[in-house]
Amino acid sequence: MSDPISSSAVLPSSYDALCSLGDDPSLACENPTAPAAPEANSCEPPATPNEPAVSKAASDLVQKFSSADHSTFIAGSAPSIPAPSIAAPSGPPAFTVRPYQLDFQTGIPQLADHGTLGNLHVTAKGDLLNASAHLGVLNEDGSHGANGGASANLVNGEVTLDYKGWSFSLGLGVSLGGSLASGGGRDLDADGVPERCFKMTLGPLTLGECDEL
DSSP states (O other): OOOOOOOOOOOOOHHHHHHTSOSOGGGOOOOOOOOOOOOTTTTSOOOOOOOOOOOHHHHHHHHHHHSSOOHHHHHHHSOOOOOOOOOOOOOOOSEEEETTEEEEEEESOOEEEEEEETTEEEEEEEEEEEEEEEEEEEOTTSOEEEEEEEEEEEEEEEEEEEETTEEEEEEEEEEEEEEEEEEEEEOTTOSSOOEEEEEEEETTEEEEEEEOO
8 A cells, every 4th residue: 555645845834825816015014013012100009099198196006116216216215223422421621711700619510300390490410530710700590790710529419409480409419619609680580570699608518599589
């Protein structure tokens, strides 16, 4: 039986066949025209409505935490550890100069405490291993007149009671020296009536008083 008829000729493709029909210029072979490129904005998604405006408070919050400096946030979240501190001495300076008044003290500063009981005001003072001197017109009790003296204290205590402008002071201790102060013009109870004061220290004994007479 004879072999099937085979042909070595290659059939032209449909495109080649169309391009070989005649010499009519109108049928000249041309590649199919590519579709026109779409408009520049034809592939963009449709515009969405504007996002609602963010409130000012939220905007400030985002700006605060999006900044590069986070020291404020870290400082606020870190536990606060107080730094150790050393108390500064509370004693007065050794030498004090005021208008018309000189005061000198050395050794352990004088201790003082205050308290009230109704209209009665109590002041307690203590001296230990110190020495002092004073000269001028500004008296310790608040009056104005004259004062002068010097003393050295091993130990000394003094209590003053003030009641509506009237005062009484008493002090005892182991001391050497003496002082004297006298003056007026004080108005401790602010009643418009000036008070007259006198105070004396002689060795271990101190006595003082103020009155409105």
